[in-house]
Amino acid sequence: MPADLPSIELTENSAAILTRRYLRRGDEGKPIETIDEMFWRVAYHIAKVEESYQQDVIEQARSFYRLMASRCFFPNSPTFTGAGTPLGQLAACFVLPIADDMGRESTGIFQTLRDAALIQQTGGGNGFSFSRLRPSGAMVKSSAGKATGPVGFLRVYDHAFGEVAQGGSRRGANMAVLRVDHPDVEEFVTCKTVEGAISNFNISVGITDAFMRAVQNDEEWELRFPDVLHPAYRNFHGTLEEAEKVGLPLRTYSRVSARELFQKIVQQSHHNGEPGMLFLDAANRQNPVPHLYTLEATNPCGEQWLGPYENCCLGSINLNQHILEDGSPDWEKIRESTITATRFLDDVVDANAYVPAVPQLREAALRARRIGLGIMGLADLMYASGIRYGSPEGQEFAAQVIEFIRYHSMLESIRLAEARGAFPAIQGSIYDPANLTWQPPQPLQPYQNDWGRPEIDWDAVTQGILRHGIRNAAQATIAPTGTIATVAGCEGYGCEPVFALAYIRHVNDNGRDLQLTYASPAFEKALVNAGIDAETRQEIFNQVMQEGTCQHVEKLPEAIRNTFVVSADITAEEHVRMQAAMQAFVDNSLSKTINFPAGATVEEVATAYMLAWELGCKGITVYVTGSREQVVLETHSTAQKKAEPVVEKPADQLQLWSASKKPRPRSLAGFTYTSQTPLGKAFITINENGGSQPFEVFINTAKAGSDTAAVSEAIGRLISYILRLSSPIEPSKRLRDVMIQLTGIGGGRPLGFGPNRVLSLPDGLAQVLKDYLAARDERLSSPQAPAPEQKNGNRHSDEETPITEMPMLKIGDLCPECGQAALVNEEGCRKCYACGHSEC
Incomplete structure (x- = not known):
């Protein structure tokens, strides 16, 4: 790395996350490069492509390095982890085709599963359309059997991916799509009703304009599929539209009310956020290469429509680093960053190693040379400019910014085409x-x-394409920016609004967990500029921590209250209109979640879906606060108002249960086990009383004071109470019943593979209890057998432990990394506001 290049400036939290996620490590697991060296590794590896175009590699590497080190632009996470490494896989995700074939075709069900598994091993995600698979129960002519159907094979894929070891530092996700006219669509819509079912996939229904018009007109809707018994079907692997074109007859399996089917989709989305909707016709109206394929599916977060074997080559301009002193956009700097970032992403197309065992991936990437340049920090820029996210003014502002970036990206792509040639499939x-x-x-x-934006001349783009063509078949995508936005120091991720102005953030201080109150720097700056004194500022932040928003803070000036809105302050209609305003200038799509408050109705979700279609969005993901069973979304004040649960006393209680729990001896011996669970390492201690009977169980997980630790302690107390009750059933049998009840409880992030797979914290505890009971049986049957290492047991206090009260805003689900209730649905994925963990 050249010595004269500047070092990147990061906050302590950003540096810690970057180190954990992106730095290369040696055999002992310790970093073998510095943060600056990591950025140079990426810059140099991507710039090496320039050599094949007779350009100065070092000079271009310097340019790429400065762009990233200034935090003006970051590529997606796989580029950081894969560039210059033996893996060399730089793409986030792919779309793979699935034909209605078990093994003859290269796109057959299990051949595609093999290809997808290889991609998953590199950390990449996959999108699939299951629409070409014949309906469940349909005749299979070759075997005289009946078809499994799309949902059955979706479960096969889901189980397989749960067992696949994934490389790199990210967890590969998946998207399953089924057309709204497929005969199995109703089963597909409800396939994730039970939480934890099909946990390795997001699901979306492929919606057509014809269906939405049928909903509007309250018409019947045909669920149909090509006639699988027709002789021409054996060699047909096209879409429903293509079947009609070639004369392959379609069979209508049933007719349903379009409105009732639409309502089922909406109700399920209201229930748990899935399925999303993907608007097939809107996507195909802007398909840049319709002569190659019809678009049928997206990547896992829904922002990238791709053809068979194509991939996402993504990067984001950090708008927070493009703000002038007066808060207005630095248009010239945005233009410069856009030009360099476009060149960077085009080089990534060549530099990517893809997955050598699936050669179709490289072929598809080089054929169209798709790139996806997007943004992060839009909300930061809007805060600085004094513009309310979601307002008509905010919709226009976002549109102007995205149009400016798309315009200059296309101009650079034309210049690259002039120098290097247009994408091969341009004809x-x-x-x-x-x-x-x-x-x-x-x-x-x-x-x-x-807003002072320089003039845009789209005719210059048209004339440039006519003279030179264009280098990239697609240029713009607004993708999730979970980890890279945290490292870059953005308050707003991607094109989303800020989720919270204040919350608790965890910082590791030499092994100690420090809980620090995070306050929006932009909000604090606005308070200072408004002349609000320090004491009043603290009062305001305390109120924001309590209520989750600044909208009801009376001491705030109206201008600040109007500008500093968070996601919950923005109506669903405003969310949709913001998405549509940006979609107008994004040739792919964008990843955005339409957040609803906890009391939102099914009808409100239906209205948002209809509006998204009418405004030309290419897809929509909704999330109703608290709709998932495990979600915790409440302010500190509302938590205090919750009523105590009412426990009804049985009218007739048998005498044998009348005794109180057994008293605890002063000292007990026990056994301590460790278990790796999706929520971190758990230490489980089982203490015994007379007769080698289990007497109590302690479970220690995560950090003290976290929600995960609290839940763990609660489970331990309940099990201990069961064991200590007077009962004719011996404690070991009671513990075995507890183990059976806990076994197999699923969660959102299973851990491990095969017999070592742990589905959730309760499932991990069940496996430990099973091991303990087996060891106990062996000890009792063989008195001479060595006992496991014993440890003096700890003691549950019969009095409640005092809780130190903190002004903490719980803003989401429990995070698997830090255990805090700060994992939120945003950008079509989930990220933690407490520790920076991200599934994007």
Whole structure:
């Protein structure tokens, strides 16, 4: 690395996350490079591509390094972890085709499963359309049997991916899509009703314009599929539309009310956020290469429509680093960053090793040379500019920013085409200079505001394509930015609003867990600029921590209250309109979650879905606060108002249960086990009383004071209470019954493979109890057998432990890494606001 290059400036928390996620490690697990060396590794490896175009590699590497070290642009996580490493896989995710075939075709069900497993091992995610699989129960002519159907094979895929070891530092996700006219669509819609079912997939229904019009008109809707017994079907692997074109007859399996089917989709999404909707016709109207394929599926977070074997080559401009002193956008700096970032991503297409065992991946990538340049920190820029996210003004502002980036990215792609050649599949595409059908994008509403943006001349893009073609068949995508946005120091992830102005953040201080109150720097700066004194600022932050928003803080100036909205302050309609305003200038799609408050109705979700379709969105993901069983979303004040649970006393209690629990001796011996669970390492101690009977159980997990630790202690207390009750059933049998009840409880993030697989914390505890009971049986049957290492047992206090009260805002699900209730649904994935953990 050249010595004269600047070092990157990061906060302590950002540096810790970057070190944990991206730095290369040696055999002992310790980093073997510094943060600056990591950035140079990435810059140099990507710039090496320039050599094949007779360009100066070192000079271009310097340019790439400065772009990233200034935090103006970051590529997606796989580029950080894979560039310059033996793995060399730089793409986040892929779309793989599935044909209605078991083994003859390269796109057959199990051949695709093999390809997907290889991608999962590199840390990549996959999207699939299961729409070409014949319906459940349909005749299989070759075997005279009946078909498993899409949902059955979805379960096969889900189970397989749960067992696949994944490489790198990220967990590969998956997307399953089924068309709304497929005969099995109703089964598909409800396949994730039970929490933990099909846990390795997001699911979305592929929606057509015809269906939405049928919903509007309250018409019947046909669920249909090509006639699988027709002789022409054996060699047919196309879409439903293609079947009609080639004369393959379609069989109608049933007719349903379009509105009732739409309502089922909406009700399920209201229940737990899935399925999402993907608007197939909207996506295909902007398909840049319709001569190659029809778009049927997206990547796992829904922002990237891809053809068979294509991948996401993603990166994001950090708008928080493009703000002038007066808070306005630094348009010239945005232009410069866009040009360099576009070149960087085009080089990634060549530098990527993909997965050598699946050669179709490289072939598809080089054929269209798709890139996806997006943003992060939009909310930061809007805070600085004094613009309310979601307002008509905010919708226009977002549109102007995205249009500016798309415009200059296309100009750079044209310059690259002039120097290096257009993408190979340009002939027949919408960018074909001999038959140009591409049209410059237009805003949904005429612009009313001037934020000093330089003039845009779309005719220059049109003329450039006619002369030189264009290097990349797609240029823009707004992707999830979980980890990279945290490292870059953004308050707003991707194109989302800020989720919270204040919360608890955990910092490791030489092994000690420090709980620090995080306060929005932009919000604090606004308070200072407004002349609010330090004492009043503290009062305001305390109120924000209590209520989760600043909208009811009377001491705030109206201008600050209007600007500093968070996700919960924005209506669902405003969320959708923001998405649509940006979608107008994004040729792929964008990852955004439409958040609803806890009291939202099914009808409100239905309205959002209909509005998203009407405004031209290519997909929509909704999330109703608290809709998942494990979600905790409450302020400190509302938690205090919860009523005590009412326990009804049985009218007739048998005498044998009347005795109180057995007193605890002063000292007990026991056995301590460790178990790796999805929520971290657990230490489980089982103490015994007379007759080698289990007497009490202690479970220690995560950090003291966390929700996970509290839940663990509660489970231990309940088991101990069961063991200490007077009963004719011996304690070891009671513990065995407890073990049976806990076994197999599923969670959202299973851990391990095969017999060592742990589905959840309760499941991990059940496995330990099973091991203890087996060892106990062996000890009692063989008195001479060595006992496991004993440890003096700890003691449950019969009095409640005092809880230190903190002004903490619980903003989501329990995080698997830190155990805090700060894992939120955002950008189509989940991220933790307490420790920075991200599934993106």
